[in-house]
Amino acid sequence: MSRILISRPLPQTVIAAAEAHFDVEVRESTLPMKPGEMRAALALHDGVLPTLRDDFDAGIFEGGGHRCKILANFGVGYNHIDVAAARARGITVTNTPGAVTDATADIAMTLILMSARRAGEGERMLRGGGWEGWHPTQMLGLHLGGKTVGIVGMGRIGQAIAKRCHYGFGMKVIYQNRSEKDLDLPAERMESVEALAARADVVVLAVPGGPATHHLIGAEVFEAMQPHAHFINISRGDVVDETALIAALKSGVIAGAGLDVYEFEPKVPPALIALENAVLLPHLGTAALEVREAMGMLAVENLRAFFAGDAPPNAVT
Template sequence: MTKIFMTRPLPETVQAAARADFDLTVRPMTSPLTVEEMRTALSEYDGVIPTLGDLFSSDIFKAQEDWRCQILANFGVGYNHIDVAAAKAAGITVSNTPGAVTDATADVALTLMLMSARRAGEGERLLRAGRWEGWHPTQLLGMHLGGKTVGIVGMGRIGQAIARRCHAGFGMTVAYHSRSPKVLDFPATRMDSLLALAAAVDVLVLAVPGGDETHHLINAEVLEAMQPHAHLINIARGNVVEEAALIRVLEQGAIGGAGLDVYEFEPAVPDALCAMENVVLLPHLGTAALEVREDMGLMSVRNLQAFFAGETPPNLV
């Protein structure tokens, strides 16, 4: 029977679906795989279901010439933790789980936008600390999102879902920057320059894939181009933002605030960010809904089922 290795426990429904067709081994830990564990997984299993943090680098694949593993059915839409070219060179197929994460991730982007603009985290900390003295007219005045301009960096599935919510739900003007123009079902202006987008918007939302092409895409120059009242929202990958530069502009009051669900050196979060009242910090909750994680896991299983049936996985990378 085909042996499958699940690198972290997924919802029970997903495990049951995998066990129906495969000899499944579930690693009980929730931490990323070690180098030795990755090599063992590739050596002893026909397929692996890895996820964020399991760093299948080119060095891992090059450690030997022939691996037993034939497919990495990644649990997640992002796969920048897998060197896909090196995997293919080693004869290993890679798949992912697009679509399943779109709405949940977009919802978290809107959560961060509202929390950051309306100072919700700061207000909750005030109340929980017992320092709230009651309502008054000038307390915790934030920025109203209605009618403002949102800039989306990366207008793929998730970027479009965020923009659609901003347009239809808040009456926001939508601008975006992407490698190519998009055919959209809502009004939006494409900006040729990332710097021009950053300078023009009240909220800048990052929705690009991770990887070398987008590493530090949001650097000091982009951050310094933002307006003093503008907020940065990141639901993409942590290293899309040059974190040290973000800390500097926040400390200088050069932007209004930030809402972050991901971090450059995750799970490490700089003390400087934790200390700032104008920063909202979430622990990578983008897809953290049971239904979504079940959908993602079942999509990984379907990719495996198709592959071992001799078919092309529906979500081939």
């Protein structure tokens, strides 16, 4: 029976499903694996089920003696794994797309609404005893109906966000993507991120992480945005130059931001935390039991198929 390491505690249903097929070891810590742990996992296990911030970079794969033949990532994003280095060592990498789409799009909508309507700021005021009662000009925010949402990255999640914005709030949709998309809703593709930023009332970032998108969003994009516009990030933290974002929020270049991810996660700059016009969530994108169970089941199925000699359904190419 193949020996599998699961790098973090997962829902019990997922553990049970894995144990039905494999000799399973579950790492008890909720913190990311350390380099020594990752190297040991490659040497001692036939497969590893890692997740976000288990940084299997090129250095981890150096040397020989790798027993591991598959990294079945728990999550759709896999920029913490050097896929080329893994492949060079004969190690397959898989992920869990599909299961995360709707949940992540829902968090994007949560952030859009919270930022546009100043919900976090209002709750802090009320809880702090600063609310003096309703009046006509109290905490005026941005009404979303009929506004324009600009989505950077029109993959599964970007399209799910677009549908929610268009059909749920009557928003116009513009997007920036490497290629034209055949969509089932009206949407206009923009030539550049800056062109999109100039027209959108809400800019939503939904691109994969990795070297190709590192600091894709910086001062130039924020300066192109309208002063009343809001910026939302549910992708990866290092896609955004966090220093530039803080400067844009402080100076009023943009009206607000809603973030679920951070450049140096879990560290969040005190300057960002101090801003009333920033809505900050602790990476809640897929934080629902049924979603995490579905992600885990996909990861287990990738492992099962691989060790059965079949092609894993979600191999990273």
